[in-house]
Amino acid sequence: MTVLEQPGAYRPTPPPAWQPRTDPAPLLPDDEPYRLLGTPAADALDPERLRLLHGHLVRGRRYNTQATALTRQGRLAVYPSSTGQEACEIAAALALEDRDWLFPSYRDTLAAVTRGLDPVQALTLLRGDWHTGYDPHEHRVAPLATPLATQLPHAVGLAHAARLKGDDVVALAMVGDGGTSEGDFHEALNFAAVWRAPVVFLVQNNGFAISVPLSKQTVAPSLAHKAVGYGMPGRLVDGNDAPAVLEVLTEAVRRARAGGGPTLVEAVTYRLDAHTNADDATRYRSDAEVAAWRSHDPVELVERELVRRDLVDADGLAAVREAAERMAADLRERMNEDPALDxxxxxxxxxxxxxxxxxxxxxxxxxxxxxxxxxxxxxxxxxxxxxx
CATH class of the missing domain: 1.20.5 (Single alpha-helices involved in coiled-coils or other helix-helix interfaces)
Known part of the structure; x- marks a missing residue:
């Protein structure tokens, strides 16, 4: 006879069944990145929105190539190109209202320019003339953050303060996959979730933190899955599908503004150029890998959709490219002027x-x-x- 079998023996009361504070199922991202282009849903996309996205994408690609050329000419000290990631950059800017704030990383000058920032001012930091080069309050674009992920807690702090003041403001913070390995990333997500701050976190997963592949950083099913650990929804989207990224971010911004709290969005994309002009990308990735992603080019994806639905003709495409060339010529001319520095x-x-x-x-x-x-x-x- 065991001790518990003896008459009058103490029998501990089993604890009540544990219930999670939040059902994790609604927080989990889809198994596959969300897409619109190339699916039946593409037929319902608004033609004007497609044309708007196409114009921004073409100008964005030209902006990247021009800024890269300025680096080779010695007019910029460094340029982290977002070629291949233009859909994420543009969608991040277009998803926000004028009263909202954008918190970019060093690679996100195109997002700042799309939001209305002068391209020359956006590149001033990278020329080495100023720490920022623009007034953050004018366009509500925080200073470009060179340290990894430090802009994320700043975004949470601003959004939380705005809500305490009663201001109807949302902050959208951008970061790369490498930035998710920084402590600031985890602290920002936890802070935002606990305080239900109106913040949207956009992770541009371009496959590499300089030369370190994502597989060497995490074995999570996706970066979007990290959201559930903090009690916020995670969304996984095709980062080269501009309409899909814009829809997901717009929905997340709307949810944050309505008091629903933060969202973590992972956009699966690819950096076609090297990390910066100082990087030799051939040392850690193959030409075949780059070529495969070039076939999923965000600019061409939207252009093919416009052509498929007869929403643009040859003259319309030429007009968009000419506008992009005028922008590049203006940027080139003004960047070739020696700045007067005090x-x-x-x-x-x-x-x-x-x-x-x-x-x-x-x-x-x-x-x-x-x-x-x-x-x-x-x-x-x-x-x-x-x-x-």
């Missing part, structure tokens, strides 16, 4: 009121600049006298 601007926009240390440093730099100018004038006068 080193004293280093001390602007650091603090609302300069600290004693900053004032000391500013005076030191001012004295150095004055001495250099005087020295240059003196040498110039000597040279003039010699020439005469």
């Amino acid at each position: 080193p004293m601007e280093l001390f602007d926009h650091v603090y609302a009121r300069r600290t004693a240390r900053l004032r000391e440093q500013a005076e030191l730099l001012r004295a150095e600049l004055a001495a250099a100018a005087a020295d240059g004038s003196a040498h110039g006068g000597e040279r003039e006298g010699t020439d005469r």
Whole structure:
């Protein structure tokens, strides 16, 4: 006879059945990326929206090729191209209302330009002239974030603060697949979910964190599956299908604005160019892999749909390309102008009121600049006298 079989023995009461706080099923993404182009649903797509997306995609591709060329010419220090990812960039900007905020990463200059930012201002950081190069409040585009994923907690903080103030604002934060391995990513998602902040997280999964493939970062079924761990819905979408990305992001923004909380969207796409002009992508991926993704080009996918439905003719396609060329020519001309830089601007926009240390440093730099100018004038006068 065991102890529990003895008369009067203590028998612990079994705990009540545990129930999860949230049913995880509705939070899980689809098994396959959501698509519209190439499916029966494509026939119902609004023609004007398709034309709008096509125009932005063509201009976006031309913007990428022009910025890449400027890097080769020495006009940019570095350029992280989004060629192949234009559908994600454009959809992120178009899904937002004017009052909303976009939080881009360093690769997302095209999203900022689509939102209305001057292309030259968007590239100022990459030229090395300013830390930002534009007023974030003008277009509600946060500074381009070079550190990985640091923009995500900032987006959550702004969205949470806006809701506390009663402002009808949504923040859309962009990040690459490599950024999901950073602590900021997990902290931002947890913070957003707990506070039901009106934030949409867009992960552009382009396959590589520079040279590290996604398989070396995570064995999760998808990055969208990570959403369920934080209690928010995850969506998986074909990142090269512009109408599909726009629909998913628009729905997530609408849900956030209505008080439904954050959403994690993974857009499966591909970076056709190297990580930056300083990267040799041939060392970690094959030409065959790149060629396979070129056949799923986001620009061509929308163009084929327009042609299939007789929504555009040859003249219409030519007009879109000509507009893109005019944009590229304007960007090229203005970027070829040498900027007038004032080193004293280093001390602007650091603090609302300069600290004693900053004032000391500013005076030191001012004295150095004055001495250099005087020295240059003196040498110039000597040279003039010699020439005469």
